[in-house]
Amino acid sequence: AQSVTQPDIHITVSEGASLELRCNYSYGATPYLFWYVQSPGQGLQLLLKYFSGDTLVQGIKGFEAEFKRSQSSFNLRKPSVHWSDAAEYFCAVGLSEYGNKLVFGAGTILRVKS
Amino acid sequence: EPEVTQTPSHQVTQMGQEVILRCVPISNHLYFYWYRQILGQKVEFLVSFYNNEISEKSEIFDDQFSVERPDGSNFTLKIRSTKLEDSAMYFCASSVVRGSYNEQFFGPGTRLTVL
Numbered sequence A: 001a002q003s004v005t006q007p008d009i010h011i012t013v014s015e016g017a018s019l020e021l022r023c024n025y026s027y028g029a030t031p032y033l034f035w036y037v038q039s040p041g042q043g044l045q046l047l048l049k050y051f052s053g054d055t056l057v058q059g060i061k062g063f064e065a066e067f068k069r070s071q072s073s074f075n076l077r078k079p080s081v082h083w084s085d086a087a088e089y090f091c092a093v094g095l096s097e098y099g100n101k102l103v104f105g106a107g108t109i110l111r112v113k114s
Numbered sequence B: 001e002p003e004v005t006q007t008p009s010h011q012v013t014q015m016g017q018e019v020i021l022r023c024v025p026i027s028n029h030l031y032f033y034w035y036r037q038i039l040g041q042k043v044e045f046l047v048s049f050y051n052n053e054i055s056e057k058s059e060i061f062d063d064q065f066s067v068e069r070p071d072g073s074n075f076t077l078k079i080r081s082t083k084l085e086d087s088a089m090y091f092c093a094s095s096v097v098r099g100s101y102n103e104q105f106f107g108p109g110t111r112l113t114v115l
Helices: none
Strands: A003-005 A012-013 A019-020 A022-025 A034-040 A043-049 A056-057 A064-068 A073-078 A087-094 A108-113 B003-005 B010-013 B018-025 B033-038 B043-050 B053-057 B065-068 B075-079 B088-096 B110-114
Touching: A003 A087, A012 A019, A019 A108, A022 A073, A034 A064, A034 A073, A043 A056, A043 A064, A043 A073, A043 B003, A073 A087, B003 B088, B010 B018, B018 B033, B018 B088, B043 B065, B075 B088, B075 B110
Parallel strands: A012 A108, B010 B110
Antiparallel strands: A003 A022, A019 A073, A034 A043, A034 A087, A056 A064, A064 A073, A087 A108, B003 B018, B018 B075, B033 B043, B033 B088, B043 B053, B065 B075, B088 B110
């Protein structure tokens, strides 16, 4: 069955430290991959997306993600976290054969300590 | 920058009542979606809509739910007879064209509380 797994429900990092949020998917084909961020009271904002080509993609707010086909992963990274990055992060996948829908992971809540 | 808007931000209703959640998608977008997120759970796809008809729906989207584009700007989700388990955050999204590879722009959500 199609699934997206974000194994970490909560992560706490110190401001200025590096960050990696994990995402794994289980599909037969390579899906289209997305990372969204949700701040409290806000909608879902797209950070970055991967369709094809270079497996390291750059996004907004200094985030990047790397697609690793062999590991079925699309982990999100940031070299230096800012307090304003505290939010919930969602990995999502889409498959053309499943039409328009996105399938989301459960989310990872990021806390930043000063 | 254009954005998806949703009203109301919070709706409280009694079980069995009908509710209509409203969304204004981005003006040049052609595909519209509803997702929901029950507290503490994943964001789940409900329905997609194009050219005045449903193009795909999930098993959650049963006969209690309906969607409509009543005019050129609004996109609504109606829940006919609300149940306690309908309490959730409902997100509207829109995209320019079809295909899950196209970015879906999400609204801020409507929090529905069914008492």
